[in-house]
Amino acid sequence: MARIALVTGATGYIGGRLVPELLAAGFAVRCLVRTPSKLRDQPWSQDVEIVPGDVGDPDAVRRAVAGADVAYYLVHSLGSGKSFERRDRDLARAFVRGARSGGAGRLVYLGGLYPDVADLSPHLDSRKEVGEILLDSGVPTAVLRAAVILGSGSASFEMLRYLTERLPVMLTPRWVDNRIQPIAVRDVLRYLVRAADLPDDVSRGFDIGGPDVLTYRQMMRRYANVAGLPRRSIWGVNVLTPRLSSHWVGLVTPVPNSIARPLVESLVHEVVCKEHDVAEYVPDPPEGLVGFDQAVELALAKVQAYDVATTWSSASTPGAPSDPLPTDPDWAGGTLYVDDRSVRVAADRVSLWSVIEGIGGRNGWYSWPLGWWARGVLDRISGGPGLRRGRRNPYDLAVGDALDWWRVEELDDLSLLRLRAEMRVPGLAWLELIAGDDPDGGSTFRQRAIFAPRGLAGQAYWLAVKPFHGIVFGGMQRGIAAAAEAAANQADESAAKWRRSGNLPGTLGGRQG
Structure with missing residues (x-):
């Protein structure tokens, strides 16, 4: 009998791409969503059980998680307003109560990679807090911590895409030289799927990242090179605060300011993996983890062979996790x-x-x-x-x-x-x-x-x-x-x-x- 995986956040960037990976791995997938109609255009919608309900309702979570071997928590409130930290906290606690009473075998959460400092940005601090709430649930939990995820539809990647493509010359804050360890979306999904197989006595967080450690300046220049753009001139200045930078990003890119601002504020931190312990349970593939340049090539490949009968946000069945999905926001996937x-x-x-x-x-x-x-x-x-x-x-x-x-x-x-x-x-x-x-x-x-x-x-x-x-x-x-x-x-x-x-x-x- 197939193992059951419950996915919350199936209408989101990661959740919509995780479902077909779980199906391919032999799981019976159940999706808890507030609005089932949002999954109507997903190519896999007929292959999953769709359960109407709110992740903030413990009773709905309990019913949805019944019999599930693993429950994926892929919900966050970035973009919902100034109180997203409180909302994230309340939703996580409600989910934990429902998952625990429903008998979930394991919880898996994708959070943010953060440094060991006291004054984290609100975005990273919220991600850290949600991970701790799940780890304290009493249910075996795996918290995967990632920095910038490279793939079409990822908010961090879309911000990088639009800034690089639209500005050949940039005045940027000094954080442009902070180090970041990005990771390709296909490697993130591989870790998420395999996290379901962790031993019952493993309940902890894991840093996950790709093979390259780069500054944001280097990422923009390497993106430009892969995309066939002229070399970008990038100048760091001290006067641009995170608040000013977020407004500037909102002006230049279609990424909503409510999302851009928390992301920009998080860039003041260096986010590099402190350990690679996940490899003890999920070994690196023989060909190695996907590097930055290859991840960008994969994310841009859909542009080269794009099915123009659709728009970016309603693209046909994706051939890879890097491709656009129907549930991606309108501003994702590049300009068309x-x-x-x-x-x-x-x-x-x-x-x-x-x-x-x-x-x-x-x-x-x-x-x-x-x-x-x-x-x-x-x-x-x-x-x-x-x-x-x-x-x-x-x-x-x-x-x-x-x-x-x-x-x-x-x-x-x-x-x-x-x-x-x-x-x-x-x-x-x-x-x-x-x-x-x-x-x-x-x-x-x-x-x-x-x-x-x-x-x-x-x-x-x-x-x-x-x-x-x-x-x-x-x-x-x-x-x-x-x-x-x-x-x-x-x-x-x-x-x-x-x-x-x-x-x-x-x-x-x-x-x-």
Whole structure:
């Protein structure tokens, strides 16, 4: 019979990634959530038992933990306001009462790595206190203490991502040179899963970290190198207090200030593992722990092969723990700009698709020919393909075809044409053309231009071209719709001529054959 694992915080960053790892390890997983509908879009939602309830309700916890071999406490109140420390304390105590009375076999908590100093930041002090509450529960407990977790969706990683990508030159507080021992999210998850197997007499905290000890300055520069950005100029100054720094981070990044401020305040501490005792129970993998550069590569890999049919925060089933999840906050996963337009077309879907599949080359792009020509010339001057490549076949496309400065990335007949830009732009760009049926007759045409900027140049590029989107993309949509309607009308006229002549299928000169 499969062991049972209860997961609290399944809608959060770590919890949403831990569940599939536990399922893969053979656990029967039970999720305690206040709002079950938030797990509806998770790819694993049908494979777990979802129990409605609040982690702050001991009775709900007791019912949810009944029969569980291990209960994961992955709840914290960062971002909930000034009183998050008190809320964290109250929730932890309520959880302990419920877990103890429900007979949980083991508790596992992911907390924060902290130094041995008296004046910890409120964020780290709260994490430390919650760990102590769980360890004092009387139930065997493993407290895993981690610093910056490297993976798309992690608040600390997103802060690092946005600061590095958006600011080629930075004035930073002196803490930029404090040492940090980050850890890849996949190593965190490995420790969490294996913590369920600890002997019953092991009840303690463990420091967990990756193989690299870096300053925040070094992390930003190495991120820039992995992301293909120019070297960042970073200058530390004394006048920037944690409060001022958090407001600055809130201004530059989409990370909410209620989250950024506690994280920034915690950066005044050096957070380096004091021990690696966890290896006695969970040995390092043969290939070693994931290093900083590889962890960043994994976190950015989804950008390179992104399924642009979705947004970052509603991405399809992730292939790795570093990938975005549906429950990640809207600000996680990096910047993605989208120009999304939909219109009803007075033409059947086949007529609309014939125009979509015939786009480009000699047929053109159905809007502002001079603008397209000028952009093509600029692209060729900068070393790109411009519009000179045309297309392989005037009527038919296949995945992998070159199409002017685009490449056909995906093709679903009568439904979807996705083009990836190969022009010279500071980022990654796609154009998606989608045909559908209109319930009221005719068809629908959805057009999406998607851009993932690279660095400040990418941000500036999008802002510079955005005013022209109405001319380029709006005109393009109107032109395609008009061409589809004209094609449908021409087909109707041809059919009418055939009917008048009597030369219909199954007839000969108006008489049955």
